[in-house]
Amino acid sequence: MPQTDPRWPLIRLTQQAEDAHGDRARLTELLRRREDRQALNEKLLEPGQSWMLWATALSTLLPPLDVADFGCGTGVLSVELARWAKKVVAIDRAASSLEQARARAEKAGATNITFLEADLHKLPLPAAKKDLVVISQSLHHVAEPAAVLREAARLLKPDGRIVVLELMPHREKWVVEQLGHLHSGFEPAVLERELSEAGFKNVVFTPYAREGASPFRVFLLTGAKK
Ligand SMILES: C[S@@+](CC[C@H](N)C(=O)[O-])C[C@H]1O[C@@H](n2cnc3c(N)ncnc32)[C@H](O)[C@@H]1O
Known part of the structure; x- marks a missing residue:
């Protein structure tokens, strides 16, 4: 259906009504936090679950x-x-x-x-x-x-x-x-x-x-x- 169709405002209203409790917004926020957490894990924990452990292990070779x-x-x-x-x-x-x-x-x-x-x-x-x-x-x-x-x-x-x-x-x-x-x-x-x-x-x-x-x-x- 083209965006110019006069029925579009009604369809949008129906779509918004489906999210009357803000579930879609919460889902978007949840996914954003999950992404942040993944990035944080990669930064702090990988490789082998711990940069700190690797730093300690390598220092024993000095x-x-x-x-x-x-x-x-x-x-x-x-x-x-x-x-x-x-x-x-x-x-x-x-x-x-x-x-x-x-x-x-x-x-x-x-x-x-x-x-x-x-x-x-x-x-x-x-x-x-x-x-x-x-x-x-x-x-x-x-x-x-x-x-x-x-x-x-x-x-x-x-x-x-x-x-x-x-x-x-x-x-x-x-x-x-x-x-x-x-x-x-x-x-x-x-x-x-x-x-x-x-x-x-x-x-x-x-x-x-x-x-x-x-x-x-x-x-x-x-x-x-x-
Ligand atoms: C920001 S702290 C750094 C501490 C530590 N190196 C670190 O990386 O966490 C700077 C230190 O340098 C010392 N400091 C500054 N000028 C100094 C000087 N001319 N002689 C000796 N120590 C000095 C200060 O007293 C302070 O404890």
Whole structure:
């Protein structure tokens, strides 16, 4: 029947009357939620039902490294690193964060972490002893990121590795006032250049997609000391 047929309004009314209780709308919503759940499952659980389990399994294949965690905060990452590292030095300038990190390590039974209250720009640690330096979301808090990268290079053995996790440039002013960020994220190319100038080679950039409605996007840079 052509859409211009005068009986169409009546047919539409009948169709709407069939959904007087909103069943069709509920069905549409149910299917949307089911799709969301499937997408979430794929993201969090596959492969083999758990990305987390795979990450843990792969970490057991790593050699026992001597690691420095720059700006460890409350130590979540330090404790994860300590599961497979030979030893970890968890460094932060905030005594209160280090206290929480200590408590976390104790609860997890991690005995291979030492804690150091110090400024990342100039660390009281010897040169060329570390296998890995991890800097996760700390560079945007420091006055001179390039100086901190140079300090990381100083601590590393030749061919020692660095992993930097940072925020892409953003416009969220509240993090400056409320969280004390000194940098509103970084252009990856700028940090890549600073890594190279600090003495790192084979720098690899890995972007990560935006999480839900978050205004922040993170990225990873890895490299090796020249
Ligand atoms: C956002 S937290 C990162 C915590 C942890 N690395 C993570 O990824 O969850 C940043 C930490 O860097 C520390 N920090 C900032 N500037 C520092 C500096 N110049 N020297 C030492 N620690 C610093 C802060 O005290 C804070 O605990």
